[in-house]
Amino acid sequence: MAVSFTVLHRDKESRARLGILQTAHGAVETPVFMPVGTQATVKTMTPEEVHDVGGRIILSNTYHLYLRPGHELIRDAGGLHRFMHWDSPILTDSGGFQVFSLGPLRRITEEGVVFRSHIDGSEHFFSPEKAMEVQSDLGSDIAMAFDECAPYPSSREYTLEALDRTTRWAGRCLAVHRREGQGVFGIVQGGMFPDLREKSAHELVALDFPGYAIGGLSVGEPKELMYEILDHTVGFLPQEKPRYLMGVGSPDCLVEGVARGVDMFDCVLPTRIARNGSVLTRRGKLVVRNAQYARDFSPLDPDCDCYACRNYTRAYIRHLIKAGEVLGIRLTTIHNLRFLFNLMEEIKEAIREARMIEFRDKFLSIYQDV
């Protein structure tokens, strides 16, 4: 099988677990955070740097690569791994989320979605078959089924419609998928309706994917509601398959998500806030571009072992960011990813040592969400 998963250890007090995700480009320990390389690059970083901070699998975006530079070009370059010089696993999303986010620029039918490029306004058509073709050309290790993600809030009626379409599209994805060495994950939808989540999970589990994503969360709903729906949904997913919570990656959500049985996460948050001059710490977000750090000669985070924290001060990094220097956002990006990977290591250790709930409670007592 192209993708396989082994649970190594289960926590007794929570749904947290340790596992190994096996792909055509090697194995990855779970729970795992996947940095996002939207345009075939984790913004500002080389692949070696991504690996050095702890990255073992990245996510790349089908929609963006389809539009630029084009999936055929990447296929002709030898696939995405070779094109971007990253030899470890890659997961590609289906393009669905981006296409549905285009709002007035897209039109949905049973066949698929007509949309306009955000780059040049040209018209394009995406369908389950097209999403599989593009991801096959990209050659990712894990492809995602083409789904319809209902925005928040949505009516029960529309959410059900999107869910049913997502199930039908999931079947069409599997029917045409041929790429060797690539596994396809299904995406559970159902919005904020527990019974619809159950319906979606049952229908997709019947299709027997090698892994399941939980989509349609972290789309604007309160975190408590997200946790509630997550708890409920995970209950209907098979124990022996990996569970992937899409688009989630703030430190508190990682801790809470793992405790609820999630194995995989991705999010632009660490890299995006880095480019705005903000860094993650155990106490919460620190906006290093703020004037109060102009003469602060301490590291971004005194507890961090990353390249930025070992060699530079807040004052220097603030100077770089204020001056528009690329090195500034390189350093904040390195720090933020290293921070998350260190956190994931601590989480795995806590699971291994049967103190995940204790770890979570202690972490959340210090961390201030902003």
Place this chain on the structure above:
Amino acid sequence: MAVSFTVLHRDKESRARLGILQTAHGAVETPVFMPVGTQATVKTMTPEEVHDVGGRIILSNTYHLYLRPGHELIRDAGGLHRFMHWDSPILTDSGGFQVFSLGPLRRITEEGVVFRSHIDGSEHFFSPEKAMEVQSDLGSDIAMAFDECAPYPSSREYTLEALDRTTRWAGRCLAVHRREGQGVFGIVQGGMFPDLREKSAHELVALDFPGYAIGGLSVGEPKELMYEILDHTVGFLPQEKPRYLMGVGSPDCLVEGVARGVDMFDCVLPTRIARNGSVLTRRGKLVVRNAQYARDFSPLDPDCDCYACRNYTRAYIRHLIKAGEVLGIRLTTIHNLRFLFNLMEEIKEAIREARMIEFRDKFLSIYQDV
């Protein structure tokens, strides 16, 4: 002495020579190219990367650092080396060139120059004494005397006036300079007038600086005129002192400059054109962002050993640049600097093996200036 220089080998057919420049932060082989780190960073690169491509001494800009983040802040951070995490030699310019380039934003008197910040329009005053104070706070290994660089073209009258002021200001710089471990270089002016170049050189040599820069070249004049003035000026500079041709760094000018007896160069060209998507090759400039490279799966320069050329294709780098991804300009910057440092190595080898003129002629027969 804070800065000393030893000529190790002289070419017989040209003025080219091999030397060692000794500073408080170590020794540097000459001839040497200095990458520019205007705002306390060589744009897009870490100090380790600068060193890895071959950088052994960098130039940083007094004017920019004075305005942002401020020389006192850098002094309080432990000096520029520590602030930016670069332990090798640093040369700082005097701020003169930038201040004089401000045009209507500045006013010159015998005392110094009043100018307005390009960042916020605030008014500032620079003088020989101020330039020494700022560079002392920065703690560079080599400080430059505060000079007046006449634009091209300038009348003989104004050029003479600027030259005389430069000499008087050079004396004032030496009179106030106290910083231990820091050497001050004088800057020869005189525009495109051979007799004025001779006058300036004589007056400055009488002040006995540990090194001499040739300023006011590469300011818009034809290259042939620059070479002519350079030839003439070098003849009046002491054999045992390093000679620094300011603001020059295109591959052909490096080869021609070394043959004319220059030991040190700096230029923003390699890093600046990199950010515009252009790279240096032995045949000349290649604009990798051009459409013709969209499907070119060869390296930027097949003869290059840099990180970019070993791991990425023109197609990928073009994609990154078109998509506005920072990694694109990181890779072109790495290549361009590596290209220049490899060229400098070849130049030194040619001098060592007594074939500098042959090397120059062969290089220029292939290289196309654009």
